[in-house]
Amino acid sequence: MSELIQAILDSEEKNDLRAFMSELRQQDKNYLLRNDILNVYSEYCAKSQKPETFYHSSTLGKLIYYTQEIIQEDSNFCFIIRPKIASQEVYRITSELAAESMTVQELLDLRDRLVNKYHPHEGDLLELDFGPFYDYTPTIRDPKNIGKGVQYLNRYLSSKLFQDAKQWLEGLFNFLRLHNYNGIQLLINYQIQSQQQLSQQVKKAINFVSDRPDDEPYDQFRVQLQTMGFEPGWGNTAARVRDTLSILDELIDSPDPQTLEAFISRIPMIFRIVLVSAHGWFGQEGVLGRPDTGGQVVYVLDQAKTLEKQLQEDTELAGLSELNVKPKVIILTRLIPNSDGTLCNQRLEKVYGTENAWILRVPLREFNPNMTQNWISRFEFWPYLETFAIDSERELLAEFHGKPDLIVGNYTDGNLVAFLLARRMKVTQCNIAHALEKSKYLFSNLYWQDLEEKYHFSLQFTADLIAMNAANFIVSSTYQEIVGTPDSVGQYESYKCFTMPELYHVVNGIELFSPKFNVVPPGVNENSYFPYTRTQDRVESDRARLEEMLFTLEDPSQIFGKLDDPNKRPLFSMARLDRIKNLTGLAECFGQSKDLQEHCNLILVAGKLRVEESGDNEERDEIVKLYHIIEEYNLYGKIRWLGVRLSKNDSGEIYRVIADHQGIFVQPALFEAFGLTILESMISGLPTFATQFGGPLEIIQDKVNGFYINPTHLEETAAKIVDFVTKCDQDPNYWHSISQRAIDRVYSTYTWKIHTTKLLSLARIYGFWNFNSKENREDLLRYLESLFYLIYKPRAQQLLEQHKSR
Numbered sequence: 022m023s024e025l026i027q028a029i030l031d032s033e034e035k036n037d038l039r040a041f042m043s044e045l046r047q048q049d050k051n052y053l054l055r056n057d058i059l060n061v062y063s064e065y066c067a068k069s070q071k072p073e074t075f076y077h078s079s080t081l082g083k084l085i086y087y088t089q090e091i092i093q094e095d096s097n098f099c100f101i102i103r104p105k106i107a108s109q110e111v112y113r114i115t116s117e118l119a120a121e122s123m124t125v126q127e128l129l130d131l132r133d134r135l136v137n138k139y140h141p142h143e144g145d146l147l148e149l150d151f152g153p154f155y156d157y158t159p160t161i162r163d164p165k166n167i168g169k170g171v172q173y174l175n176r177y178l179s180s181k182l183f184q185d186a187k188q189w190l191e192g193l194f195n196f197l198r199l200h201n202y203n204g205i206q207l208l209i210n211y212q213i214q215s216q217q218q219l220s221q222q223v224k225k226a227i228n229f230v231s232d233r234p235d236d237e238p239y240d241q242f243r244v245q246l247q248t249m250g251f252e253p254g255w256g257n258t259a260a261r262v263r264d265t266l267s268i269l270d271e272l273i274d275s276p277d278p279q280t281l282e283a284f285i286s287r288i289p290m291i292f293r294i295v296l297v298s299a300h301g302w303f304g305q306e307g308v309l310g311r312p313d314t315g316g317q318v319v320y321v322l323d324q325a326k327t328l329e330k331q332l333q334e335d336t337e338l339a340g341l342s343e344l345n346v347k348p349k350v351i352i353l354t355r356l357i358p359n360s361d362g363t364l365c366n367q368r369l370e371k372v373y374g375t376e377n378a379w380i381l382r383v384p385l386r387e388f389n390p391n392m393t394q395n396w397i398s399r400f401e402f403w404p405y406l407e408t409f410a411i412d413s414e415r416e417l418l419a420e421f422h423g424k425p426d427l428i429v430g431n432y433t434d435g436n437l438v439a440f441l442l443a444r445r446m447k448v449t450q451c452n453i454a455h456a457l458e459k460s461k462y463l464f465s466n467l468y469w470q471d472l473e474e475k476y477h478f479s480l481q482f483t484a485d486l487i488a489m490n491a492a493n494f495i496v497s498s499t500y501q502e503i504v505g506t507p508d509s510v511g512q513y514e515s516y517k518c519f520t521m522p523e524l525y526h527v528v529n530g531i532e533l534f535s536p537k538f539n540v541v542p543p544g545v546n547e548n549s550y551f552p553y554t555r556t557q558d559r560v561e562s563d564r565a566r567l568e569e570m571l572f573t574l575e576d577p578s579q580i581f582g583k584l585d586d587p588n589k590r591p592l593f594s595m596a597r598l599d600r601i602k603n604l605t606g607l608a609e610c611f612g613q614s615k616d617l618q619e620h621c622n623l624i625l626v627a628g629k630l631r632v633e634e635s636g637d638n639e640e641r642d643e644i645v646k647l648y649h650i651i652e653e654y655n656l657y658g659k660i661r662w663l664g665v666r667l668s669k670n671d672s673g674e675i676y677r678v679i680a681d682h683q684g685i686f687v688q689p690a691l692f693e694a695f696g697l698t699i700l701e702s703m704i705s706g707l708p709t710f711a712t713q714f715g716g717p718l719e720i721i722q723d724k725v726n727g728f729y730i731n732p733t734h735l736e737e738t739a740a741k742i743v744d745f746v747t748k749c750d751q752d753p754n755y756w757h758s759i760s761q762r763a764i765d766r767v768y769s770t771y772t773w774k775i776h777t778t779k780l781l782s783l784a785r786i787y788g789f790w791n792f793n794s795k796e797n798r799e800d801l802l803r804y805l806e807s808l809f810y811l812i813y814k815p816r817a818q819q820l821l822e823q824h825k826s827r
């Protein structure tokens with residue numbers, strides 16, 4: 022990249038750079054983000070009447086394309102350049118056009134100076150650097166393979182391990198001896214005493230089972246196998262046992278990574294899983310649509326159901342049913358005594374439609390009843406996590422009658438609890454972010470002190486750093502969640518280097534090329550959400566009731582607005598009323614476009630109708646704003662706003678009713694980490710227009726099975742929708758073709774079956790490698806513990822004191 026700058030300085034474009042920098046000086050901001058930079062650049066090109074080609078093809082144009090941020094300091098500029106995904110270079114360009122590269126430390130100091138928080142005379146600030154801990158672990162080289170960690174790890178470690186045949190076979194043998202369920206030995210028993218014996222006995226057992234009918238149940242030849250040294254776990258029929266043993270035989274004789282993966286995926290080693298979703302209202306009814314309660318609850322519940330099912334299938338296939346093996350999944354959350362009519366005050370609740378999946382609610386210790394007895398925002402939750410983890414460990418051990426095999430954390434708080442639990446119980450830890458707040462709130466780290474009272478980001482970002490580094494593996498819903506796109510920074514990537522002025526500097530917060538990252542997108546509950554055309558599975562009375570609720574019912578307690586013409590095509594959206602979801606932006610876009618109003622009604626399912634009913638700051642602001650927009654654009658008769666909390670079934674049927682009316686779903690978020698509503702609308706058969714900022718960019722293929730919108734460009738968004746609607750009016754098949762392709766997209770790529778199969782395979786493979794490579798993570802974990810005790814905990818204690826005085 023320095024070459025790009027050098028090339029500009031060595032050419033006539035030098036004058037353009039000088040003039041562009043002079044434009045920058047005219048700006049009233051001295052910290053410009055990508056959007057601002059592009060605006061200044063395009064203004065510069067227009068003003069200086071540059072030809073069209075200059076904008077993109079000039080060397081300056083290329084430099085600008087890669088520039089994420091520009092900071093002005095005195096007469097110099099600091100260019101923060103991202104020449105490719107997951108990499109960063111920083112240059113200072115002086116007014117004399119001299120360019121020199123800057124270190125990360127210099128950049129962080131500069132940022133501190135910008136906000137007047139640079140105090141070199143007081144000594145250096147704590148510098149966090151996780152880089153050295155990753156020096157001795159394998160790292161992916163090509164950014165396009167980021168997120169395919171397990172494949173890479175398997176290949177890399179296999180090739181290392183297979184080099185030393187003796188050590189490899191010994192490792193395998195020891196691994197096979199490990200497994201048991203409630204004290205019952207699985208796989209091999211004491212009769213096999215060495216790896217040589219294992220190899221001989223495997224061949225013998227293969228011969229033995231090969232002579233039996235394929236479908237002969239395992240139980241009928243269990244005793245003979247036991248005398249050869251083999252315990253349950255190889256399969257439920259003669260054919261399955263033969264196949265599993267043959268894979269092992271091949272692995273012993275001629276190991277390769279694929280065979281290893283195939284073999285490990287069959288090993289019964291996971292029976293008990295904890296999914297930690299600590300904050301908020303976690304329940305099965307009456308919780309969605311509240312602040313803090315959205316996709317994460319839906320995700321974790323669906324995941325629990327399908328994990329249990331998959332574990333049952335795997336157990337059955339492994340031939341363990343006779344042993345009374347009952348896989349168990351526990352969702353761990355907080356108990357909320359004042360539960361506002363929900364079951365969030367109930368200690369244990371069975372997950373519907375499962376045999377052994379439960380919601381276990383553990384109360385917060387009563388430090389301050391005002392807080393701990395009630396729902397509290399995820400931003401205030403930090404002081405209660407450590408004791409919550411301690412109390413939860415006891416409850417989990419009791420519920421499982423032992424330790425879990427896998428702990429999955431969700432969101433910052435759940436991930437921190439997962440870290441504490443995994444550390445105490447020595448269990449594999451998986452991290453799922455859902456949304457990392459750092460990139461959601463602009464300048465959240467630079468101005469953390471100003472935001473602290475409301476958001477407490479110092480605690481949240483410290484917890485994020487601890488949990489993401491501690492995790493054995495991280496599951497992300499998209500590639501861009503990790504490292505963004507060619508022109509935008511990923512959510513995890515934003516933790517790579519940042520300053521928390523006067524608290525610490527992070528010079529290397531996470532290794533993005535680590536094979537711990539794996540993209541495993543979620544699915545959608547196919548019992549509740551399915552294509553509108555499947556009329557045989559729909560309940561007519563529900564359809565009629567929801568149709569009335571959507572279009573005509575007059576019930577001011579929960580519905581605002583009466584449509585002048587309920588037959589217009591519905592433009593539908595459903596989301597929590599927080600700022601980032603930007604339903605108010607959609608209302609504004611609708612308000613500004615007479616064309617759109619001509620063709621469509623706007624129908625919103627959004628939280629609450631009244632400010633007094635909300636305890637959440639952002640929600641209250643959004644309610645006020647929405648009324649204001651309706652008033653400003655006189656949207657009466659054109660909009661309906663449903664402040665309802667829907668049951669799972671109703672929320673599925675509502676999309677289908679909109680599809681019956683050949684409507685459209687719009688997801689206008691300013692940023693959406695993934696966006697489950699997009700899967701829900703697409704599988705229902707609704708043409709979907711979704712934000713181009715975040716996960717939807719990977720879910721939808723633009724103009725193929727849905728459309729991207731830039732929610733900050735209201736006019737352009739309205740024009741896109743009007744264009745679609747006009748085309749549909751002219752050719753009704755157009756709506757149907759997009760609708761069908763949306764359905765196909767979800768079924769082919771976003772199912773829970775795909776998700777859980779992959780997740781379990783990851784858990785087994787990371788478990789195997791942790792055992793085999795004896796990766797020593799103790800130093801990293803000790804470093805993380807220090808952060809927890811020295812930074813996180815005292816700050817959490819301070820917050821607790823504040824809570825007590827409220």
Ligand code: UDP
Nearest residue numbers: 309310315316317319596597628696697698
């Ligand atoms: N949802 C709902 N009622 C509402 C708002 C949302 O049932 O009033 C559900 C919606 O169907 C989806 C989830 O909440 O299943 C929202 O998930 P998404 O990933 O789209 O966004 P999040 O709220 O997690 O940011």
Ligand code: LCN
Nearest residue numbers: 316455456694695696697
């Ligand atoms: C949180 C979000 O903000 C959404 O984008 C995701 O879809 C949801 O969690 C589930 O992961």
